[in-house]
Each structure stands twice: as C-alpha cells, then as structure tokens.
Amino acid sequence: MQGVEAVAIFFLVILVWRLIYVKYGNIGFWQLAADQPDAAFEWMKGRSDWIVLRPDDPKVKQLKESAELVGPFKLAVPSIGGIVVIFAENKSIDESQKEFMESFGGSKEQTSFPWLSSFAMIYPIAAMLYAGSRGAPLLPTLGYGFANLGYLLIVAGILSGGFQALGLRYRIPTLIAAVAVWVAGMVLSNL
Numbered sequence: 001m002q003g004v005e006a007v008a009i010f011f012l013v014i015l016v017w018r019l020i021y022v023k024y025g026n027i028g029f030w031q032l033a034a035d036q037p038d039a040a041f042e043w044m045k046g047r048s049d050w051i052v053l054r055p056d057d058p059k060v061k062q063l064k065e066s067a068e069l070v071g072p073f074k075l076a077v078p079s080i081g082g083i084v085v086i087f088a089e090n091k092s093i094d095e096s097q098k099e100f101m102e103s104f105g106g107s108k109e110q111t112s113f114p115w116l117s118s119f120a121m122i123y124p125i126a127a128m129l130y131a132g133s134r135g136a137p138l139l140p141t142l143g144y145g146f147a148n149l150g151y152l153l154i155v156a157g158i159l160s161g162g163f164q165a166l167g168l169r170y171r172i173p174t175l176i177a178a179v180a181v182w183v184a185g186m187v188l189s190n191l
C-alpha cells in the first residue's frame with residue numbers, strides 16, 4: 001500500500017511542478033527569449049515597462065528591493081557579448097510577455113502531447129511500486145521514486161536535451177532538475 005500512496009504523492013508533486021514551472025513561470029516566453037535573445041534584448045530595451053542592465057550595474061541591487069518590479073531575470077545576449085539583468089513592471093509583465101510572444105512567434109514549444117517522456121515516467125512509478133511492495137516506509141518509497149526520476153532526467157538531458165512531460169525543453173535546465181530531484185530523492189530515501 002505504501003507504493004500506491006507514494007505514487008499518489010509523486011503525481012501531486014509533479015502536477016504542482018508543472019503548474020508552477022510552465023503555467024505561472026511563463027516558460028514559453030522565456031524559451032522564446034532564449035531562442036531569439038537579440039530580438040528579446042532590443043524589444044525589452046525599447047519598452048518603458050522593462051529595465052535591462054548589465055549585471056555589474058549598481059542599480060541592480062536597489063531594483064531587487066522594489067515591490068513594483070519582478071526580477072531579476074538573466075538573459076545571455078550574443079550581440080553585446082554578455083549577460084543582461086532584466087526587471088519588469090509587476091503590473092504589466094503578463095501582458096507584455098504576451099505581446100512579445102505574439103510579435104516574435106513560437107519557440108521550442110511542443111505542439112503535441114509528450115508521449116515518450118510521459119511513457120518514461122513509468123520508470124520511477126514502477127520503482128516506487130516495487131519499493132512499496134517490499135515493505136519500505138512511505139518517505140523512503142517516495143524518495144526512491146524521485147531518485148529514479150533524477151536518473152531518468154539525467155539520461156533524457158544527455159540524450160534528448162529535455163523532458164517534455166515536465167516542461168523541460170533545454171539541456172541545462174533538465175540536468176539541473178535531474179540533480180535537484182535526485183538529491184531530494186536521496187534525502188527522502190534516507191529519512
């Protein structure tokens with residue numbers, strides 16, 4: 001029974017992750033900005049509701065304290081040969097991101113359901129069910145599943161550069177998520 005409970009908690013955590021990472025993080029906007037960094041830089045620089053600075057600018061520290069701004073975000077911009085720090089007005093960020101996406105088109109968005117990565121989620125689920133069937137307590141069973149999800153994300157990050165079922169479309173975020181999930185799994189497994 002521990003395995004079934006662990007799978008239910010696992011699904012809840014994954015759903016919350018997707019909701020926060022994809023929906024509320026507006027990952028589509030940031031992926032489009034990463035796909036077209038020079039266009040995003042020029043667009044943001046030309047607007048009054050976005051502030052674009054170099055990382056060493058002294059204003060960055062003071063802008064971090066502002067309740068009216070969201071940020072800092074970072075974007076690598078090839079045309080200037082470096083990284084910029086970006087802030088946006090809290091009240092207009094959603095609308096301006098939508099405008100940018102309408103103006104500059106889509107990014108590496110998945111248009112169809114991510115069947116392969118969703119099917120691959122069977123691996124950590126099977127691991128949790130196996131651990132639960134062997135009498136492991138709930139938290140170690142859940143940890144075993146997250147550790148195995150970490151392994152799965154490492155393989156996906158190396159081989160395909162992403163894991164669409166979790167909204168991960170680039171190699172580096174996929175590998176970072178892999179390490180974070182694996183560490184969380186190891187901690188839970190050893191409680």
